[in-house]
Amino acid sequence: MLARLGAISLSLSMILLLSMNYGSFALVGFLSATGLIALVVLHPWTARLTDRHGQGKVTAAAAGIAALSYAAFLACAHWKAPAWTLFPAYALAMGSSPNVSGMVRRRWAHLHDGSTRRAANAVEQVADELCFLSGPILATILVTSVFPEAGVLASGVLLVTGMLLFAGQRRTEPPADPAAGRRESSPLRRPSVWAVLMPYALVGILFGALDVTTVKHTTSMDSRSAAGVLLSMIALGSAISGLAFGKVRPRSEPRVPFIVSVAALAVLTCVPLAAARLLPDSLPAIGAAMFAVGIGTAPVIILGTSIVQACVPEARLNEALVWPSSAITGGNATGNALTGWIVDHAGDSSGYWVPVVVGPAALLAAYAGLALHRRTDDDCVAAEDVGV
Structure with missing residues (x-):
């Protein structure tokens, strides 16, 4: 939990730090995109190392790199170094931290199967959302009430501490398999994985747009400190829906429920735009809209994770579980960069149009992935065997 929260x-x-120190949301958007792209590039490579050498060894080594990169980024931001210096420091800070959430799910897949595994996926989704709920609030309080660099500093301390504690949990660690890369093909060669990746990338754009637009919108209302609380409403809604969804066993295999869940999320992502247009000065309205988006999030993530776990051999599962996360992250990077430019040039709440446009595209991608997956059933175990 500590590493995820960080x-x-x-x-x-x-x-928040760079909007205060540099005053450019375009810079914030492109820097965020750079860091997230570094994460997308480095996380699968780290996951392959984890499959071959074990979670403990790789995580401990990554913790040292993360500590140094966080320190470099803080130094550049504090002394307002030229903007270009921020990019390599932030990219390394983002890329050096392994996907702890995916590694925890890998441990659950190693220890359990059947309905227990699906319940574990729901529990992990709730744990993620609790971090998404408290993380923005923590960041906002530290940056606006302590000092501008406090949020990044706390993030680095939590991340490195959590990584080291996780690396020490050897009892539940799945065994390393040095030959995994030679014996099993890449997860990206499985159509079932692509059936999840395509809609996940577009869902990431939705959330990247919501992040930047909400910060810009609250800043224009002279309520910058409310941004973290408003964004945390997404996590609160997702945590509640995750708890409820984890208790329900679907009657059909997961592909159709997955596309239905993406359709529901696409509809709900129109609510923030409606709230900003109808009640532009109401923070509670924006918060309620974010909560509505969160309600639609958990089913998409839980079902997508279940599909991947069902369709990829255990020896490559660390890497396989990184790719959906990387798809969301890559989409988030695109959403950050695109929306940062939009809100700087077209108005404070204009970025809320991005989810309205991208939502239907996510639904089309989910449907295309469903058709692709349906023609290649042979790479998956039966749905009832994995409890999805």
Whole structure:
């Protein structure tokens, strides 16, 4: 939980810090995109190392790199170094931290199967959302009430501490398999994985747009400190829906429920735009809209994770579980960069149009992935065997 909380609080801490020290949301958007692209590139490579050498060894080594990169970024931001110096420091800070959430899910897959595994996925989704709930609030309080660099500093301390504690948990660690890369093909060669990746990338754009637009909108209302609370409403809604969804066993295999869940999320992501247009000065209205988006989030993530776990051999599961996360992250990077430019040039709440446009595209991608997956059933175990 500590490592996840640190990683989740970094993005908003960076947005708030640089908007105060540099005053450019375009810079914030492109820097965020650079860091997230570094994460997308480095996380799968780290996951392959984890499959081959074990979670403990790789995580401990990554903790040292993360500590140094956080320190470099803080130094550049504090002394207002030239903007270009921020990019390599932040990219390394983002890319050096492994996907702890995916590694925990890998441990659950190693220890359990059947309905227990699906319940474990729901529990992990709730744990993620609790971090998403508290992370923005923590970041906002530290940056606005302590000092601008406090959010990034706390993020780094939490991340490195959590990584080291996780690396020490050897009892539940799945065994390393040095030959995994040679014996099993890449997860990206499985159509079932692509059936999840395509809609996940577009869902990431939705959330990247919501992050930047909400910070910009609250800043224009002279309520910058409310941004973290408003964004945390997404996590609160997702945590509640995750708890409820984890208790329900679907009657059909997961592909159709997955596309239905993406359709529901696409509809709900129109609510923030409606709230900003109808009640532009109402923070409670924006918060309620974010909560509505969160309600639609957990089913998409839980079902997508279940599909991947069902369709990829255990020896490559660390890497396989990184790719959906990387798809969301890559989409988030695109959403950050695109929306940062939009709100700087077209108005404070204009970024809320991005989810309205991208939502239907996510639904089309989910449907296309469903058709692709349906033609290649042979790479998955039966749905009832994995409890999805």
